[in-house]
Amino acid sequence: xxxxxxxIPLTPISNTPSTVNLTGLWRVVKPVVDKSMCKKCTICWKYxxxxxxxxxxxxxxxxxxxxxxxxxxxxxxxxxxxxxxxxG
Amino acid sequence: MREVMTGxxxxxxxxxxxxxxxxxxxxxxxxxxxxxxxxxxxxxxELRAKFIPVESEHSAMAACIAAETxxxxxxxxxxxxxxxxxxxVLIWASGARxxxxxTNVSRAMAPPWNVWVDHMDSIAQRDTGWLQxxxxxxxxxxxxxxxxxxxxxxxxxxxxxxxxxxxxxxxHTSEPVDVPDQKLVDSFLxxxxxxxxxxxGKAMGxxxxxxxxxxxEFRYKAMEAxxxxxxxxxxxEREFKDVFGREHGGLLERYRxxxxxxxxxxxxxxxxxxxxxVDALRAKGQMVGLARIRAFRPxxxxxxxxxxxxxxxxxxxxxxxxxxxxxAMFTEVKASVYSNQKRPVLKNYIAGLGGRDITPKIIxxxxxxxxxxxxxxxxxxxxxxxxxxxxRRWK
Numbered sequence: 001x002x003x004x005x006x007x008i009p010l011t012p013i014s015n016t017p018s019t020v021n022l023t024g025l026w027r028v029v030k031p032v033v034d035k036s037m038c039k040k041c042t043i044c045w046k047y048x049x050x051x052x053x054x055x056x057x058x059x060x061x062x063x064x065x066x067x068x069x070x071x072x073x074x075x076x077x078x079x080x081x082x083x084x085x086x087x088g
Numbered sequence: 089m090r091e092v093m094t095g096x097x098x099x100x101x102x103x104x105x106x107x108x109x110x111x112x113x114x115x116x117x118x119x120x121x122x123x124x125x126x127x128x129x130x131x132x133x134e135l136r137a138k139f140i141p142v143e144s145e146h147s148a149m150a151a152c153i154a155a156e157t158x159x160x161x162x163x164x165x166x167x168x169x170x171x172x173x174x175x176x177v178l179i180w181a182s183g184a185r186x187x188x189x190x191t192n193v194s195r196a197m198a199p200p201w202n203v204w205v206d207h208m209d210s211i212a213q214r215d216t217g218w219l220q221x222x223x224x225x226x227x228x229x230x231x232x233x234x235x236x237x238x239x240x241x242x243x244x245x246x247x248x249x250x251x252x253x254x255x256x257x258x259x260h261t262s263e264p265v266d267v268p269d270q271k272l273v274d275s276f277l278x279x280x281x282x283x284x285x286x287x288x289g290k291a292m293g294x295x296x297x298x299x300x301x302x303x304x305e306f307r308y309k310a311m312e313a314x315x316x317x318x319x320x321x322x323x324x325e326r327e328f329k330d331v332f333g334r335e336h337g338g339l340l341e342r343y344r345x346x347x348x349x350x351x352x353x354x355x356x357x358x359x360x361x362x363x364x365x366v367d368a369l370r371a372k373g374q375m376v377g378l379a380r381i382r383a384f385r386p387x388x389x390x391x392x393x394x395x396x397x398x399x400x401x402x403x404x405x406x407x408x409x410x411x412x413x414x415x416a417m418f419t420e421v422k423a424s425v426y427s428n429q430k431r432p433v434l435k436n437y438i439a440g441l442g443g444r445d446i447t448p449k450i451i452x453x454x455x456x457x458x459x460x461x462x463x464x465x466x467x468x469x470x471x472x473x474x475x476x477x478x479x480r481r482w483k
Contacts, residue, residue: 005305005312009284010185010246012306014293 019066023050027069029084031062037081044073044082093265095258098226099165099191099251100125101265102233104135105273106189108163109280112140112151117203118259119167119193126163145170149177149188156186157294159285161237164188167255168195168209175213181248182217182310184295187240187280188248189233194222194356194407195255196442204443205255207356208408210384211416217310219249219317220384222355226263228336229253231328234268238277239324244316246282254357255443268332276331318386339388341380342395344370348377350401350432350458353421355381358405358446365451376455381417389424396425401433401462403454407440414470433462439473450474450482 040058052067053060060073060082074082093101099122103111111130113123129135138155142148145166152162166174171192181188192213196206210220219240223229229251236249253259286292298306322338329335337343341359344366345351352362359380369376379395379402381388396402404422406415413419418436425431437454440446450473461467474482 002301003305005308008302008305008309010309011183011294012296012298012302013284014296015291016293017291018293 022065024052024063024065024067027064027067027087029069029071029086030064030067031069031071031073031082032085033060033062034081034083035059037079039079041078043076043078047072047076089267089269090264091267092262093226094121094260094262095223095226095229095253096121096193096260097125098230098265099233099253100129101267102230102251103163103189104129105230105268105270106163106234106237106277107161107274107279108135108137108189109160110138110140110152110155110162111164112142112148112155112162113164114142114145114148114166114170116145116167116170118195118255119165119170119191121259122165122191122193145173146177149174149181152188152190153177153181153184153186156181156188157184157286159280159282161280162188163190165191165193167193168197168203171209172197172212175216178213178216178218178248180295183306185246185310185313186248187237187246189236189240189251190248191229191233191251191253193253193255193259200442202442203255205257205357206408206441206443207252207406210250210252211408211410213250214385214416217247217314218385219247219314220252221249221382222252222384223258224336224357224359224380226258226261226265227334229258230265230267231332231334231336234273234277235324235328237280238327239317239320241280241282242320243283245313245320247310247313247317252356257357266334272331276328314386318388321383321386337380337382338391339383339386340391340395341382342391343378343380345377345379345395345399347375348399349375350403350455350462351377351379351395351399352403352405352451352454352458353379353381353417354405355384355417356407358407358440361446361448362451365448365455368448369452369455374455374459384417387420387424392421392424393428396428396432397430399432401435401458403435403437403458405437405439405446405454409438409441418470433458433466434469435461435466436470437473438470444474447483453482
């Protein structure tokens with residue numbers, strides 16, 4: 001709902017961090033990790049531009065709430081254990 | 089206390105007297121001595137401020153934006169390529185409604201490489217949402233910095249301001265300057281206390297995303313603020329005069345314009361030369377005057393409308409050129425008087441680019457030219473003054 005110019009502050013102010021924006025909703029393809037082939041090199045974790053990969057016991061776990069499906073992890077993985085799969 | 093100082097030192101003293109709390113700057117010719125002097129004030133303890141030497145002008149403005157958001161009074165200074173590198177963040181500063189004050193030592197843009205006076209750098213920032221004040225003297229530089237904080241920090245304005253000093257002609261030329269008493273300045277300019285600021289322990293994002301359904305309302309507010317800045321400039325200058333006994337002409341200084349038949353419109357240091365020429369021509373009985381654009385933003389539209397209804401000709405001198413159009417001051421003057429019942433003959437003179445002197449002789453010739461065409465009618469609207477290869481002789 002558009003607010004009147006008289007009701008808004010001088011500049012838009014937000015009191016929530018940007019993590020409220022679940023950017024994972026933008027995704028068209030998602031990374032799927034084949035853990036049997038993973039060498040725990042952490043390259044995917046280092047390259048993820050959204051910090052959407054967590055390491056659990058050294059293995060990548062994708063945070064699908066924020067992963068935009070860019071595919072960088074899949075492209076960079078030397079073991080070729082991450083494949084991009086079309087969303088449902 | 090009266091002292092002899094350059095325009096750059098006048099800028100530094102202005103920021104010091106205004107008690108700037110954060111100064112972030114990057115050196116560039118011919119601005120460097122402003123921030124050198126301020127660094128000295130900070131290091132000797134004469135000014136209690138945080139001085140941040142940054143790695144670029146873009147960062148200087150970014151640092152000022154952050155500090156101002158946290159409620160600090162900030163100051164920076166730059167010139168030419170430094171100013172244009174700041175362009176993106178200048179728009180951020182005004183959109184975030186931060187009353188930062190900055191000196192721009194107006195200098196030519198390259199190529200051709202040139203460090204002398206030219207207004208292209210300042211004019212190119214016309215649409216960034218900053219108030220712009222062109223100064224004629226070193227005293228005006230110092231005074232305008234102090235006034236600018238008061239104008240810009242008022243709740244109805246909350247926009248940044250650029251104080252424009254002509255390269256070398258003001259920046260490196262010494263003049264007598266009255267440095268007012270700190271107590272007087274403190275009585276005139278209260279500390280900065282914005283209604284809303286970033287505070288430790290209270291997470292807030294400023295200038296965050298709005299969708300098409302809300303964007304225009306924020307721009308409308310900024311428009312209103314710039315419009316009300318017009319009256320604030322006049323009110324604050326009256327208050328300044330009450331305290332310090334000086335004034336500089338509001339948004340449009342009119343010098344001997346009351347009964348003038350033709351007027352020269354100009355901005356910056358050339359106005360000093362022009363006033364001498366006006367006096368000399370008046371002594372010979374010629375009815376000439378000078379209208380000095382002091383504020384280019386907000387533009388003194390009402391003042392021009394009133395002036396235009398009384399004169400037969402207006403010669404607009406631009407110290408820069410907008411390629412594909414004309415001088416920016418000319419197009420603005422022309423637009424502002426269009427709806428007048430009575431319109432004078434208008435002509436644009438492009439002169440003094442890249443630090444070329446605009447001599448009294450040239451100004452005399454401009455008055456001669458505008459007097460003739462205001463009777464006979466105009467042929468070419470825009471004329472470049474004193475360009476080698478062009479037929480007209482100006483000397």
